[in-house]
Amino acid sequence: MSGDHSISMSRDSGAQSKSPGKVAYLGYLEGFRGMAIIFVVMIHANNAMLQRGVEGVTGDFSWVWTTFHILSHNSTVYFALISGVLYAYHLHRKPHGVFLRSRIEAVVVPYILVSVVLTLALAGIATLRGDGAIQPSDLAGQIAYNILFGEAWNTLWYIPVIAVLYVISPLLLRLLEDRNFGLPFAALMVLLPLVISRTGTEVTPSMLLFFAGVYTVGLLIGRDPENSLERLQRSTTAIAIVAFLAAATVWALDRSGIEFVGPTSIRESAIYVLRIALALLMLIGLRAYSDRFGPLTNRALKLIAAYSFGIYFLHAPLLRPIVKVVGWFVPEGNPSWALAAAVLVTFAISLVSTTLIVWAIKTATGKYSKYIIGS
Template identity: 25%
Template sequence: MAQAPAARPALFYIECLRFIAAIAVVVIHVLGPYRELVAELPWHQWLPPVSLNAMSRWAVPIFVMVSGALLMSDQRPFNAAYYLRRRLAKVLLPFLAWTVIYALIGGFQDGVWSWQVSAELLENSPNEHTWYHLWFFYDFIPLYFVIPLLAPLVNKMEPQRVLLLLAAWLVLTLMYWLKVETPLRQNIIMYSGYLLMGWYLFNHDQRGQLKFWLATGAAMLAFNVLGSAYYIWQQGEYSSVFMGYKSLNTAVIAISLFVLVKAYAERIPQRARPLIKAVSKYSFGIYLVHPLLLIPVRDPANGVYQWFAHSSIALLVLTVATLVLAFAFTWLLTRSSLTRWLVP
């Protein structure tokens, strides 16, 4: 019988990346209803949350880059049975379970549960997510079949050839942003680029380019904020031009954050590290469960979100409360062997 590969020791900067990505995801979803509210609010009320939203879109790319960094850098002999059981199933089974859970929740319409609505959501689930945040898995799970094929290739390639591939991918992200028609604009290709970028940054030292990435990342964040504000100001409604996960602006910000966190994470005081490690450990669970906590405030029928929307401080409190409660809920689920697999 083949033995399971030994576990990789934890890297603190990877935990930091998961930590900030988990926070950013919660921020994005807390601010989601602003798409409908922007037209109703004066500029000084919509500008702070819209700016925060524009600066948080790197969360999903960071999660994919971390997966590429860790899974594609594994030099141990590949064990297909172990990989399918401990890597793919660890993501696939929770996704299927939460698809059903959110379909049942989606059956509630105006306070009344309808099996017909839930059944329709489940029937459409092979092609359409049952809850807004589950879209991620439709793009993420196929990457688990890309990784075993891509990893042995890039680990044997010359670094200059890898850089050429990354440059081509960055051009493709620009084409995606500009909506240039090409058969290469496929999600599996776009997200595979993040896998490769995560692997490259994980295995190559970027300390000589820290100033470049700091300046470039900051410039692109400012570009996102100013561009989003300009489009909303001109159109009088929400604009997602600068919000794409597969566009050049988001890719540059994600790369910059990866490089900077890798370089400076060890400077974080020891007293702050337990919190970072705890949130990182439960980041996958936080991603899965936090929309449950946002149901009451995202429901336009009860008017709660409109009250939050008039105060940036209230939105900040809502974000922190959602993160804390999602962490607590995830922790509770891990206490039982019956539910632990739902939030691996």
């Protein structure tokens, strides 16, 4: 989703060269990117359905809500981790200005375009509803604010966050590789999200610090992905146990209605542990078994991975009309089985429809599509 689509690059033979190097293609990273956007769409389908598609669900404990949150809440962690892996693996070889320019073209430019379109569309809808016409000066200020803080839609907050991480990537990697301070710095950054929680969809210093910790995990893996995953594979059972315990903690917290201890959301802390553990398990599994998935599954994952940024931009606005329609079929009383089915149907419709729209845009605009939808 973050626009880091290239994994294989050409190498200059000079040992000290800052030019991109030819590195081994890591196909499992593409599979992981595909899985990541699937989980992002899933959590937003859940939230949209239970908050907007039906009434009377939020407020009390719901095993449907908690189950889908355990499966997919904060799946943007996966994308931040992928970006960290790719930067440490080969993107750091580019001069930083060249790296940032590529991120601006593939990430920031389409983000600005989407933010402007959504802001104008919502302003137009509000005017048609009789909520009052927005003055051009106010509209310009709203557009600027939405771009700066990712407020054009409640899923766009990730782009300002990852943009900051792109800027400071060389500093983070340099600190990790410092002989004296690398190890304590790595430990500090990886543990930071346990006490500094993400702040919903609001871009704050806490949000930046949380995802800087996630990004650092990616940097640590990306310095030598093959050896890192080879070592982690020996601890697969232990990682799975950690994931299970983290999931059980989220369930218990939701059941009891407990979330905060002081300023720290212990629910988000448990979700962070769960996401990192599941990310490691997926990477280990994809690395070992993706060649056994069959050509159809692998092609589907690669297609979704290639379209992931466009899917990210488009799926959330489409969810609102989708949940309104699907919600009509949920029986009165909102039985849990019907809610779960409605979430899955909403998820499937959103994923398929946005994939088709991205394909149509790419077909119509060719190489310029990256400036429009980042894919």
